[in-house]
Amino acid sequence: MNILIYLLPIALALGLTGLFAFVWALRNGQYDDMDGASLRILSDDDL
Amino acid sequence: MSETRDYSHFVTQRGGHSSIELAVEGVACAGCIAKIESRVKALPGVGEARLNFTTKRLNVGWTTGALDAATVVETVEKAGYRAHPFAPQDVKDEDARTARWLLTCLAVAGFAAMNIMLLSVSVWSGNASDITGETRDLFHWLSALIALPAAAYAGQPFFRSAWNALKHGTTNMDVPISIGVILALGMSVVETMNHATHAYFDSAIMLLFFLLCGRTLDHAARRRMQLAAGNLAALKAVVAHRLDAAGNLVTVPPDALRPGDRIMVKPGERVAADGEVVDGASDIDDSIVTGETLPRRVAAGAEVYAGSINGSGALTLRVARSGEATLIGEIQQLLDRATAVRSRYVRLADRVARYYAPVVHLTAALTAAGWMLWGLSAHDSIIIAIAVLIITCPCALALAVPAVQVVTVSRLFGQGIFLNAGDSIERLAETDTVVFDKTGTLTLPEGRVANRADIAPALLQRAARLALSSHHPLAAAVAREASERQPLAGANEMSGEGVTALVDGVEARLGSPQFCNVAVDGGDRDGGSLIAFRHGDATALFVIRQTLRPDAVRVIAELRERGLSLCILSGDREPAVAAVAAELGIANWQAGVKPAEKVALIRKMSEDGHRVLMVGDGLNDAAALASAHVSMAPISAADLSKAKADAVFLGERLAPVADALSIARQARAAMMQNLALAIVYNIIAVPVAIAGFVTPLIAAAAMSGSSILVTLNALRLKQRKEERRDQSGEQARAEPVSGGPAVIGQQAVAR
Numbered sequence: 200m201n202i203l204i205y206l207l208p209i210a211l212a213l214g215l216t217g218l219f220a221f222v223w224a225l226r227n228g229q230y231d232d233m234d235g236a237s238l239r240i241l242s243d244d245d246l
Numbered sequence: 247m248s249e250t251r252d253y254s255h256f257v258t259q260r261g262g263h264s265s266i267e268l269a270v271e272g273v274a275c276a277g278c279i280a281k282i283e284s285r286v287k288a289l290p291g292v293g294e295a296r297l298n299f300t301t302k303r304l305n306v307g308w309t310t311g312a313l314d315a316a317t318v319v320e321t322v323e324k325a326g327y328r329a330h331p332f333a334p335q336d337v338k339d340e341d342a343r344t345a346r347w348l349l350t351c352l353a354v355a356g357f358a359a360m361n362i363m364l365l366s367v368s369v370w371s372g373n374a375s376d377i378t379g380e381t382r383d384l385f386h387w388l389s390a391l392i393a394l395p396a397a398a399y400a401g402q403p404f405f406r407s408a409w410n411a412l413k414h415g416t417t418n419m420d421v422p423i424s425i426g427v428i429l430a431l432g433m434s435v436v437e438t439m440n441h442a443t444h445a446y447f448d449s450a451i452m453l454l455f456f457l458l459c460g461r462t463l464d465h466a467a468r469r470r471m472q473l474a475a476g477n478l479a480a481l482k483a484v485v486a487h488r489l490d491a492a493g494n495l496v497t498v499p500p501d502a503l504r505p506g507d508r509i510m511v512k513p514g515e516r517v518a519a520d521g522e523v524v525d526g527a528s529d530i531d532d533s534i535v536t537g538e539t540l541p542r543r544v545a546a547g548a549e550v551y552a553g554s555i556n557g558s559g560a561l562t563l564r565v566a567r568s569g570e571a572t573l574i575g576e577i578q579q580l581l582d583r584a585t586a587v588r589s590r591y592v593r594l595a596d597r598v599a600r601y602y603a604p605v606v607h608l609t610a611a612l613t614a615a616g617w618m619l620w621g622l623s624a625h626d627s628i629i630i631a632i633a634v635l636i637i638t639c640p641c642a643l644a645l646a647v648p649a650v651q652v653v654t655v656s657r658l659f660g661q662g663i664f665l666n667a668g669d670s671i672e673r674l675a676e677t678d679t680v681v682f683d684k685t686g687t688l689t690l691p692e693g694r695v696a697n698r699a700d701i702a703p704a705l706l707q708r709a710a711r712l713a714l715s716s717h718h719p720l721a722a723a724v725a726r727e728a729s730e731r732q733p734l735a736g737a738n739e740m741s742g743e744g745v746t747a748l749v750d751g752v753e754a755r756l757g758s759p760q761f762c763n764v765a766v767d768g769g770d771r772d773g774g775s776l777i778a779f780r781h782g783d784a785t786a787l788f789v790i791r792q793t794l795r796p797d798a799v800r801v802i803a804e805l806r807e808r809g810l811s812l813c814i815l816s817g818d819r820e821p822a823v824a825a826v827a828a829e830l831g832i833a834n835w836q837a838g839v840k841p842a843e844k845v846a847l848i849r850k851m852s853e854d855g856h857r858v859l860m861v862g863d864g865l866n867d868a869a870a871l872a873s874a875h876v877s878m879a880p881i882s883a884a885d886l887s888k889a890k891a892d893a894v895f896l897g898e899r900l901a902p903v904a905d906a907l908s909i910a911r912q913a914r915a916a917m918m919q920n921l922a923l924a925i926v927y928n929i930i931a932v933p934v935a936i937a938g939f940v941t942p943l944i945a946a947a948a949m950s951g952s953s954i955l956v957t958l959n960a961l962r963l964k965q966r967k968e969e970r971r972d973q974s975g976e977q978a979r980a981e982p983v984s985g986g987p988a989v990i991g992q993q994a995v996a997r
Contacts, residue, residue, distance in 0.1 A: 200381060207388060210364065214392075218357040225349055235299030238276035244284070 251497040252488075253315035256331035263293070265307040266315050269480040271328040273302055278327070285325050289313055301473045304329065330480045341469050348462045351400040355455040358396030359448065362389045363946075366448040370943050379441055386438040386445045393431060393447040400454050401427055403461060419599040422606060423640045427453060433632045440625075449636050449945045456641050456953045460648040467655045468665075475664045475894070478881065486518035487511070489562070500552070503568040511561045513718055516553065520572045521563035523548045528559030558718050593669045594917060595647040602643060610634045613936050634935040636945050638928050642952035646920035649960035654913040657963065661905045662896035663878075670892040672917075673876035674910030676857045680805060680903070681848060681870075683862030684816035684826055687880060689792040690898060691863070693723040693775070696791040705786050708749060709779040712737060712756045716745040720777040721756060723790045754781040794829065801900040802830045805907075811856070815839045815847060815870070844870035861903055862891075878903060916963050920956045927952045 224230065257264050270282065279297050282304065286295035291312020297304045306318050315331065322329040365385040372382065401424070408420040430450040437445050487495045489508040500518040503509065508524065511517050517530075529541035532554045541557055544550060550563060552572040569575060614631035618624055654671050658664075665671070682688050698706060710728030713721040715737035737747040744757015755762045756779050764778035764785045779786045805812060814835035816823045823837035839847070848870055851858050860867070860874035871877035871891050879891035895902035931948055934940060 203381075203384075211361065211388075211392070214357055214361040218353060221353045221357075222350055225346060225353070230349070232298040232300045235279060235297065238279060238299055241276040242280040244280065 250494065251316040251319065252502070253319065253331050253499075255499050255502045257315050259310055262310050263307060264310045264315075265305065266318065267332045268304045268306070268319065268322065268329045269332060269477040270297065270302055270304050270322060271477075271481055273297065273299065273327060281325055282322055282327065285321050286318060289317060289321060292318075300470075302477055303332075303473075328481060332476070332480050341472065345462075345465055345469055348403065348458065348465055351403060352455070352458040352462050354396050355400035355451060355458050358392050358400070359451045359455045362392050362448045362451055365389050366942065366946075369445075370941075373443060382443070383438065383441055386434075386447070389445060389447040390435055390438060393434075393451050397427060397431055397450060397454060400451075400458065404454075404457065417599060417603050418596050419602075419640065419644050422599070422603045423453070423457065423644060425607070426450075426635050426638075426640060429632050430636050433629065437629070444942050446633075446636055446942050446945065449942055449949065452946060452949055453636075453641055456949065457644050460645045460652075463652045464648040467652045471655060471659050471664055474659070478896075484516045484518050501569045503565050505565050505567060507565045507568075509563050509565060511550075511556045511563060513556055513558050513560060514722065515556050517550050517556060517563070519552050519563070519565045519568040521550055521565045521567075523550060523561055524564050525562040526559050528561050529557030531555040531557065558720070593647075594672050594914075594921075595644075598643060598921060602640070606635065606638045609638075609932065609936075616936075617938070630935070630938045630940075633938075633940040633945070634932060637931045637935040637940050637948060641949050642924035642927055642956045643921065645953055645956050646924050647917050649957050650913050650916045650920060650963065653960050653963045654909060657909050657966075658893070658906060661902055661909070663902050663906050664894045664896075665892065666894065667892045670876060671910045671913050673857075673892065674859065674906055675914035677810065677859040677876060677907060677910075679811040679813065679851060679856040680859045680861065681813045681815055681851075681874065682832075683860075683867050683870075684814055684818055684823055685792065686863040687861050687867075688798055688814070688826060688830070688900070689794055691792075691880075692726075693720065693790040694793040695723055695727060696789045696793060698727065698788075701786050701788070702784075705779070705781070705784055708754060708781055709756055709786060709788070712745060712747055712749070712754055712779070715739060715747065716756065718745075718757075718777075720775055720788075720790050721745065724756070724777060724779075724788055749781060752782040755779070759787065794826065795898055795900045798900045799830055801904050802832065804904055806831070808907075810907075815844050817841070817844075841867070841869050845873045848874050859903075859907070878906060912963060912966060916960060920959055923955055923959065924952065927955075 253266070257266050273279070273282070279299060282297055283295050286292060286304070286306055289308075291308045293307045293309065295304065295306045304322065308318075319329050319331065365388055369377065369382055369385050404420045404423050404427070407418065408424040411418045411421060427450050430446045430453075434445040434447050434450070484500055485497050486500050486503055487510045488498050488503065489510055490496055495510060503519050507519075509518060509521070513528070523544055523546050525546060527543070527545040530544050530550055531541050532551065544561070549566075550561070551574065552568075553574040567573075567575075610631040613634050614627045617627035617630055622630075651671060655665060685691075695701075695706075706727055707729065710724050710726075711730060711732070711734050713725035714728060714731065714733040716722075716725070716739055734747045734749065737745055739745040740757075740761075744755055744761040746753055746755045748754070757777065759766045759776055759778040762778040762780040762785065764780060764787055766776060766787070775790045777788045777790060779788065802812060812832050812834065814823060814827055814830075814832055816835070816837055817839055818837060820837040823835055827833075827835040836847075844867065848858050848860060852873075852875065857875040860871050860877040861879070862871055862877070863879050867879075871879065876893075877891040878893045878895060881894055881896045893906060895906070927948070931940075934944070
């Protein structure tokens with residue numbers, strides 16, 4: 200069971216990373232325009 | 247057009263950076279995004295241009311002074327899309343912040359729940375096999391470490407709302423939720439300190455997660471609707487044409503006008519401010535303010551009010567009052583104050599909460615007392631009591647209503663109905679009487695050709711195409727009939743008289759009967775106006791009148807079949823109202839009703855025990871709209887954003903009224919079903935809890951199960967098909983599935 204001593208912190212850290220990533224994406228406006236995001240794939244701007 | 251536009255009113259400046267937000271109409275595909283953004287970005291000085299496809303809004307930023315906001319709007323228009331700026335204070339920043347906050351709370355609750363479940367499932371499976379006490383304690387403490395901060399943050403929406411309610415001495419659904427969460431967490435910490443087998447951290451956090459799901463979806467659905475409504479309001483915005491010192495016309499928003507400015511009001515336009523006529527003569531339609539549909543003749547020296555519609559002559563006005571100081575603005579403010587005193591309708595959910603909280607808390611208390619009497623230790627009795635609190639799952643109850651509301655708001659939105667108030671659905675479902683205004687509500691706001699059946703189709707088309715080149719409101723009615731939207735080349739309009747053009751080498755004229763040399767017989771025209779057409783030897787006389795909405799007769803018949811009492815209260819003259827009532831088959835009607843009388847009549851109906859739905863437009867209905875149990879207004883109503891109606895419907899059909907009522911009834915039925923499900927679940931779960939058999943595993947499963955059940959029941963509403971009432975070739979012009987503004991634009995362009 201000693202493995203828990205580093206598995207648990209790693210699990211928690213991963214969880215927190217996921218949370219921060221989501222909150223960052225939210226603050227950055229990634230969720231403001233879901234329909235637009237799906238359509239922008241089709242534009243040729245970057246080619 | 248030689249007119250310049252002054253949009254400086256709409257520009258936000260911060261430091262050396264200016265930005266503007268535009269409502270854009272006609273955006274339908276990926277190509278539109280690319281086209282608009284690339285063209286706007288190509289303008290010198292523009293830093294960023296981003297089109298939000300979901301809200302149909304374009305955000306443009308540029309270095310201050312590099313270009314004029316009007317250039318941006320013109321660029322978008324040249325690309326083929328209608329665009330209009332938002333005033334900075336109209337942008338609903340508050341809603342955006344709440345939406346983000348709710349999503350963040352949801353994320354925190356979700357991540358915490360997932361991680362705690364990780365540990366909980368380990369404990370539960372370990373309890374059945376060989377987990378040691380120390381490991382279990384470690385896992386419980388870790389759960390506490392995750393749960394407590396997460397609940398402190400993610401529970402804010404509920405704690406704040408519950409605190410607010412308690413401060414005012416009432417209770418709502420959030421009070422038992424908050425008590426449940428706090429007690430569950432507290433008890434779990436105490437249990438963990440005592441090295442117990444069970445801890446309820448996961449139940450508490452999962453509860454928060456499910457409830458936040460409901461809240462977030464509810465808020466998102468409402469916000470989406472409000473954004474679309476905001477777009478419509480911006481695109482319908484009245485503009486004023488100010489004459490500057492040199493005599494040039496500048497387009498400005500009405501709020502930018504100052505007393506003393508001279509503005510020009512073109513034929514057919516809405517007057518933008520209160521003022522005195524300086525030059526010109528015309529007929530003014532004051533119906534929006536007084537309800538009187540007969541136009542008033544005005545000339546130099548006459549007073550004109552904001553909101554009224556100009557007739558056939560161009561007027562120059564000197565502004566006396568603008569913005570909120572206008573007559574229309576003052577009436578609006580009076581109404582705002584009056585409706586604040588309106589009796590508060592107690593929402594269904596809150597009514598349930600009133601019973602739920604005391605019953606549940608009493609049960610828990612009795613359970614604790616009972617077990618203690620039976621001999622169990624105080625500690626164990628309290629544990630069982632709190633388990634009872636947890637299992638009674640405000641989850642299903644608090645999701646019962648929001649889940650249905652989310653689905654219903656989307657359904658209504660799909661039918662072109664915007665809700666202004668959250669509890670409108672419940673009030674719509676309770677309606678038993680419908681009161682209609684006539685002008686603009688039962689009848690279409692713009693005139694139509696009433697005698698088109700008497701006119702040869704080819705002649706009608708020729709007249710209609712010529713009418714496209716005229717600004718006259720009567721000509722606009724004829725222009726609606728045109729199937730080819732291309733105006734004739736070389737059309738020449740003589741203001742106030744008519745328009746001429748050469749068609750196949752022969753002169754065609756459209757205008758007043760004298761202009762076209764058409765004889766007018768003294769026949770009864772039912773109050774309609776005349777416009778004549780001559781092409782060579784062929785002549786036609788069009789009677790323009792307000793006509794009933796295309797499906798009015800059928801909708802009224804359907805409402806009557808449903809058993810609703812119907813009534814017309816109109817400020818118009820008796821013959822006009824009598825004719826409409828006869829055509830619709832409504833026996834109960836009154837004409838010449840003043841606004842105050844409308845309110846009194848509706849109050850009397852309410853006192854007699856009827857629940858009244860008032861459908862009306864125009865300021866003269868506003869007080870009545872506010873005093874009825876629930877109200878709806880068509881989109882042509884005075885001001886979309888300030889409408890006192892609970893719901894606004896788009897399009898030319900009256901069907902949305904019937905749709906709203908049926909959708910609301912189905913929603914109410916679903917809400918009741920959900921509440922029944924929640925109660926049944928409680929009846930099963932509570933005895934189990936009282937007997938002391940509830941473990942965190944059972945609590946988690948019960949909570950998830952009941953929430954899913956309630957949500958699935960709400961989703962069932964989506965399966966109901968809306969009746970597609972398309973008859974007599976009338977296209978469903980007002981079906982905004984995802985492009986409300988786009989449809990209105992088509993109508994506007996078609997004029």
